[in-house]
Amino acid sequence: MDFGLSDEQRMIVATTRAFVEAELYPHEAMVERTGHLPMEVIREVQAKAIAAGLYAANMPEEVGGAGLDTLTWLLYEKELGRANYALHWTCVARPSNILLAGTAEQRERYLLPCVRGEKWDCLAMTEPGAGSDLRGMKATARLEGGDWVLNGTKHFISHADLADFAIVFMASGEEDTPRGRKKRITAFFVDKGTPGFTVRDGYRNVSHRGYTNAILEFDNCRLPAAQVLGEAHKGFDVANTWLGATRLQVASTCLGRAERALGLAISYAAERRQFGQQIGKFQGVSFKLADMAMELKAAELLTREAAWKFDQGTVTEADMSMAKLKATEVLAMVADEAIQIHGGMGLMDELPLERIWRDARVERIWEGTSEIQRHIISRELLRAVDG
Template sequence: MDFELTDEQKLIYNTAREFCERELIPHEELLERTGDLPRELDLEIRRKGIAIGLHACNLPESVGGGGLDCVSLTLVEKGLSRASNALAEAVRRPFNIMAACKGDQIAHFLEPVMRGEKRECIAMSEPDAGSDLRGMKTRAVKDGSDWIINGTKHFISNALRSQFVILFAATGEEQTSTGVKKTVSCFLIDLDTPGLTVAKGYDQLGHRGHTNDILHFDNVRVGGWQMVGEEGEGFKLVTDWLGGGRLSVAAVCQARAERAFEVAADYAARRRQFGQPIGKFQGIGFPLADMAIDIRLGDLLLMNTAWRVDQKFPSVAQDCAMAKVWCSEMLGRVADQAIQTCGGMGLMTDLPLERIYRDARAERIWEGTSEIQRHIVNRELMLARRA
């Protein structure tokens, strides 16, 4: 079994990590101090990312993307995600669903995204419907060749920085084995469409510069050409195009755990008490060893899952769920212990640990909570046993 990365994969990771160290991390203090990523800086980072091929590296070559396989893309995510979330997001990896654009959608939405001129956000969550997508109340009703949309979406990442939204809305009903359920369809909608309001979201724990916004749809009229895929295919689109989000979160968590560990280990080697580095005391050294073991396991699980995605294994939903659970919960443990290792200095803004600690909490919730991930794992276990 060969665990060695190819020369090309090493180059991809090093390129992303060096870009992060040079172009992203120096701006973390600005985000922490102001809570905002200036538009000029956002665009500058995007331009630099385009110049070295990081922009849209996840999309297929057939639409002008980088066409990276899952292993290579995971390495890009790891390299960039050592920095604050808002800075890493400025180096755009558009949602994979953009590759499903057809007809007029290509010129109006896809091509400007590929050129870095437009940015998309995605809207699924609602105040009364988070993990239960079939419970969504936002509804699209057909009116001739158009659709009329009403409802509210929230927790929409970076809507205030975007030009259009990938919207999932209920468009009908179907009979299932557990009763009547809503069918869901997907639309691409400009955020300046009449009746669509973008409002500032909630103040949040961590992730300075990243916004969670609210979208209100009041009789918003969209053309039939703006529907992605066929009517009622929303869940298929989620499965086909958005499954990689959970693995992306796992890569983010792995990168930040590695950075937190490096800070803690360096501190333990440098800080001296009672005539020797504190890392030589078991009270510090054993937790460092546990952190190193956790991180190694996370990396093996993450990269093996990415490899299995590339090999088209049938159970990748379970694999991605496992990776997200382990890496997100591991990051929480590592961030906490890294602060403990550094003592009082771990709480100070001179080190990145207190920020990593705050930011870590969201990772167990978005892109599917840890409970949802465990449900996916258990569902696959039972299906394999025909239970």
């Protein structure tokens, strides 16, 4: 594994960072204080992101994306992660790569408009009674006269209010397994405006202001078979094939925010004077900076290694879980210590630190809680012994 970056990777990092600082940072205070990202801002920044070649950069070249390898994509994600989440996710959208699992017709209808910035997608799995345990979902899809009829509720669905369609996972039957009967899952495309499909406002969230969540309700929502993504009853296969790297994406955006917080803490420790000297010269502060830098480096190395292994085809579930777990917990530590170094000013919204601190909390919950990541890691360790 080469720890150095290529000229192309350095150029992508520099271009993305410059865009974030020039086009996203200026809107952060407005979004944080209002909790709202106006459509005129979205369209303005989106147009600039498309012109800069940064929009939908996670997608392959053959569908209009940048065709980045996994490591380069995550370097790009890290730079975007420095900014308010609603701004970078909405204005510099990265459509879910699960859209690549669609048929040629589905790609034309759903994938390509998202790449061009004409549509947004959202992914709906979580339910009030089924978060980490997806097979515990209660929302159902049943075949009736050649159509599928969907019933049930999904919640915590990110940016569903903005999305033009949802990719929805539903329990579609049961199957016998060595551990007893388990639910089968099927994925569907559901367009906004489909009869029986309602999007309601979700919950007020302490993290990621401006980045909304919604409640999706399905009441005898009828869909033709052509709306199935992948094969019927094979929703888990689709998800496992196309969604694995999302944990690395979370890790990378966390690294960007942690690096921004550390940079602010270092600058403040060098500039702020107390008792006749820079506060960075006091051991109580200098050791914090050392620990923050060391832990951030460890998280970045774990994430880069997992990205490299992903492209080699050797990555394991534990590799990705370690990266996600370490990066999210390091972000929480770095944000907290950066505020401590700043003292009272760290909690004021004149600085981005209180936002980074608040935003850090959700990262240890979504895309698999820290407990789920530890379960995946320990399960892989034990399998090596149990055979």
